[in-house]
Amino acid sequence: MEGREAGEGTSATPSMSRAFALLQVLALNGVPLYGVYALGWSWGTVLVLYWCETLMGTFFITLRMLLHRRLTHKRGYYRPQLGIKQNDKPFKAFVPEFVAGSLIFNLAHGLFLGVILGLMLKDRPDVAVHLSSLRKGLAAMALIMVGSFALDCQNLRDRPFAWIRALAQRSMGRTIVVHLAIVFGMAGLMFFDIKQAPFAVFAVLKLLLDLGSLSEGKKIPKEAPAWAAKIGGIAPGGEEGFREQYRKEVGCEERLAAEDEEEMRGRRNG
DSSP states (O other): OOOOOOOOOTTSOHHHHHHHHHHHHHHHHHHHHHHHHTTOOOHHHHHHHHHHHHHHHHHHHHHHHHHHHHHHOBGGGGSOOSOOEETTEEOSSHHHHHHHHHHHHHHHHHHHHHHHHHHHHTTOOOHHHHHHHHHHHHHHHHHHHHHHHHHHHTTGGGSOHHHHHHHHHHHHHHHHHHHHHHHHHHHIIIIIOOTTHHHHHHHHHHHHHHHHHTTOOOOOOSSOOHHHHHHHTTSTTHHHHHHHHHHHHHHHHHHHHHHHTSBOTTOOOO
């Protein structure tokens, strides 16, 4: 169950943090949109930019993790958090779990993206133009990410573990958006000859995901919603059995969240 509270640092109010996060979302999503509609960038260039943004995001989130772990020694870093497995076994710690999962998914998506670009650009030999646009877009996105990283570092010691866990979850969510863009984009290219399909799908889904993530941070209710209890009541045990199981899972989630915030002095950062 998801829903751990993604707390804010004490050096900035929640409203200021959300404002900075909103500015970053709008800026990062605005770079490729401006490139397409104002500078005439190709759909292929923009799709590569989106993929590179996810890859760069993995790098900067990992940096935040390493610094935050060293400053806070939170217990949550020393157990898996994302449910990713290696050879059917869970990872032993949060950082390697996130890095391995992100890189594997993104590199696999990069191979499929290469196929899409091959179909898009087979009749357009102006590779130099695409590379020039790509460099400009990457420079703008990197500058935004460096600025966001610098702002976060100002109060990194005061931020809870739930904050970094939420960042990692949102990053993994973007890999799902990449996957959907590839699947529907390939379908659009192969069956309908819609060359802008990958960009259109990715742009809409990613913007909705990024904006939706800004409203996260509320605690899940301790009691199951009525509609969920009615649906869950179909199973053995009925509604009351479902409600009791729901309470147990919420309690377990709250206990784990509290343990994640504990300090572990003397533990090697591995």
